[in-house]
Amino acid sequence: MSSPTDPFSAQTVPGAASAPGTGAAPGIAVEATGVSKRFGATTALAEVGISIVTGETHALVGRNGAGKSTLVSILTGLQRPDSGEVRFGGEPAPPLGDRNGWRRRVACVYQKSTIIPTLSVAENLFLNRQTERGPISWRKLRRRAGDLLEEFGLAVDPGGLAGDLNVEERQLVEIARALSTGARFIVLDEPTAQLDGIAIERLFERLRGLASAGVTLLFISHHLQEVYQVCDTVTVLRDARWVLTRPVAELPRGELVEAMTGEAVGLTTGNERPPPPPPADAPVVLRTDGLRLADAFHDVTLAVRAGELVGVTGSGSSGKVSLAESISGLRRADAGTVRVGDRVVPPGSVPGALAAGIGTVPQDRHREGLIPLLSIAENATLPISDRFGPAGVIVPRRRDAAASQMIERYDILAPGPDAPVNSLSGGNAQKVVLARALSTDPRVLVLINPTAGVDVRSKESLLGAVRDAADAGTAVLMISDELDDLRGCDRVLVMFHGQVTRELAPGWADADVVAAVEGVAARESAAPEGAEQ
Structure with missing residues (x-):
C-alpha cells in the first residue's frame, strides 16, 4: 500500500x-x-x-x-x-x-x-535536457537532479557516477527520468x-x-x-x-x-520430475574451503559431487552471485581455495578456471556472456577455437559444423551459425551462452540466474540441458532466485548475510525457501546466547 x-x-x-x-x-x-x-x-x-x-x-x-x-x-x-x-x-x-x-x-x-555509467546521476536524469538555452550550469543541473531525486524519495547522490548505482537504483532513476519529461x-x-x-x-x-x-x-x-x-x-x-x-x-x-x-500444456518447466540422486560413491569434483570476499561472503565451504545439481539461493545481499563469480574466476576472493578435483583454481582468473574444467553462464549475458557483433558460431566456439585448424588457424567450415551441432542440440532458433548473435531473442541468446559453457565438456558448470528474461519454453529447454549435463556426470552449481529453477536440484543451499545457513533436500515447500532467504530459519537455528560456537 x-x-x-x-x-x-x-x-x-x-x-x-x-x-x-x-x-x-x-x-x-x-x-x-x-x-x-x-x-x-x-x-x-x-x-x-x-x-x-x-x-x-x-x-x-x-x-x-x-x-x-x-x-x-x-x-x-x-x-x-x-x-x-x-x-x-x-x-x-x-x-x-x-x-x-x-x-x-x-x-x-x-x-x-x-x-550511462560514466556519466553522473544528474547527467543521466537530464540527458539531452541539461539546459534550455546557453551553456550548461553544472551547479543548477545537480540542484535540479537533487530536487527530482528528493521528490521521488531516492537517496542517491546526484553528482555521483551512475555506474556506482545498484540495479534497483538504476531502474528507479530511469523511471524518475521518464516521468520528469x-x-x-x-x-x-x-x-x-x-x-x-x-x-x-x-x-x-x-x-x-x-x-x-x-x-x-x-x-x-x-x-x-x-x-x-x-x-x-x-x-x-x-x-x-x-x-x-x-x-x-x-x-x-x-x-x-x-x-x-499454442499447446495445451501444464504449468511445468520440464524439471519437476524427481532428479535421480547422484551415486553415493560419486567423487567430489568442486570444493571450496574457507572462501571469503570482503562485504560479500565469508568462510564458505561446500562440495559438489560428480553428477550432482546443487542450487544456491538467497537475497541480493546474501553474497550468492559474488560466490559464483569467485568460483568461476570472474572475481578474486580474499581468502580460501577453490578446487576442481585435486587441482587448485587460481583466484580471479577466468583462463585458470577454464583450464581447471569450469564452465560458466554469467549473470548478464549482454555484458559478460556474448560478443554482440560476432556470429553464433564465433560466440559458441570461443573456448574451443583451437580445435578448428592447425597452428591456431580457424577453418570456418569446421567451426560452423560444430556450431550447427550446438544449434540443433540446444534448440537454438536461428537461420544458421553465421547469423549475428545480437539478432537472437533473449532465450535463444542464453542458449548460445550455455552451449559455449558446455563446449569444453567441463567437469564443473556454474550458472548464475540462467533463466532470467527467457520465455517458458526456452526455460524448459535450458533447464533440461542443465539436467542432462548433471546426468552425464558434470558437477553443477546453479545460483537462482527462481523457485522453478531450484525444484529440479538434488539439494538447495540458502545463503544469508554471506553464509550458507540452510540445506534443503528435494520436496521442500516454497515457504521453507522464502523463510530461509529472509533469514527466519537462520535466526531460529542460531545458537542461544552464551552457547559454545
Whole structure:
C-alpha cells in the first residue's frame, strides 16, 4: 500500500496535470490498431492491436520471438509500422522525427539499462535536457537532479557516477527520468530480471503507487506469477500475431500458457520430475574451503559431487552471485581455495578456471556472456577455437559444423551459425551462452540466474540441458532466485548475510525457501546466547 510519504504515490508524480494526450478522465491511454511490420522476409508483426486503459498495469506476454520487442519499438517511436496506427489518448502519435513529442508521451525502462555509467546521476536524469538555452550550469543541473531525486524519495547522490548505482537504483532513476519529461505511459521490459525477491516487492509497491496516480504501465515479463501479482489486463502475442486480451483475474494460468505456446500444456518447466540422486560413491569434483570476499561472503565451504545439481539461493545481499563469480574466476576472493578435483583454481582468473574444467553462464549475458557483433558460431566456439585448424588457424567450415551441432542440440532458433548473435531473442541468446559453457565438456558448470528474461519454453529447454549435463556426470552449481529453477536440484543451499545457513533436500515447500532467504530459519537455528560456537 502507498503511504502519504511513498515517493511514488499520487501526490508526488510530476506532470500529472499537463501530460499530453491523456487528460484527467479515465479512457484509453494508448492504442495500436492493425499494426504490421516486416524485416525482409521476416514478419515481425501481422495486424496486431492493443488497447491500454489509463492508469492500468497491462501485461504483454509471449514467447521469445513473438513480436513483443517490435511492438514496443513501435509504441515508443523507434520504428515506423508498415501499416496500422498508434494513438495516445485518442490523438495520432507524433511523427517519428519529433523525439520531444514521443518523450512527453511514452518512456521505456529496458531490461538492458540505458543508464550511462560514466556519466553522473544528474547527467543521466537530464540527458539531452541539461539546459534550455546557453551553456550548461553544472551547479543548477545537480540542484535540479537533487530536487527530482528528493521528490521521488531516492537517496542517491546526484553528482555521483551512475555506474556506482545498484540495479534497483538504476531502474528507479530511469523511471524518475521518464516521468520528469511528462510521460504518463511507461513500458517496463523485464524489470525484475536482475532483482532479488525483496527488491521485486518494493518495485511492485512503487508500480501500484504509479498506477494509482494515473500512470499507465505496460509490463513485459516471462514470469507469469508476476503478471498475476501486479497486472490488471494481459495481452498475448504468438508468432507475430495477437492472440488474446483478457482481464488477468478472469484468465486461468493454464489458458494463459496455452495461449502463449499454442499447446495445451501444464504449468511445468520440464524439471519437476524427481532428479535421480547422484551415486553415493560419486567423487567430489568442486570444493571450496574457507572462501571469503570482503562485504560479500565469508568462510564458505561446500562440495559438489560428480553428477550432482546443487542450487544456491538467497537475497541480493546474501553474497550468492559474488560466490559464483569467485568460483568461476570472474572475481578474486580474499581468502580460501577453490578446487576442481585435486587441482587448485587460481583466484580471479577466468583462463585458470577454464583450464581447471569450469564452465560458466554469467549473470548478464549482454555484458559478460556474448560478443554482440560476432556470429553464433564465433560466440559458441570461443573456448574451443583451437580445435578448428592447425597452428591456431580457424577453418570456418569446421567451426560452423560444430556450431550447427550446438544449434540443433540446444534448440537454438536461428537461420544458421553465421547469423549475428545480437539478432537472437533473449532465450535463444542464453542458449548460445550455455552451449559455449558446455563446449569444453567441463567437469564443473556454474550458472548464475540462467533463466532470467527467457520465455517458458526456452526455460524448459535450458533447464533440461542443465539436467542432462548433471546426468552425464558434470558437477553443477546453479545460483537462482527462481523457485522453478531450484525444484529440479538434488539439494538447495540458502545463503544469508554471506553464509550458507540452510540445506534443503528435494520436496521442500516454497515457504521453507522464502523463510530461509529472509533469514527466519537462520535466526531460529542460531545458537542461544552464551552457547559454545
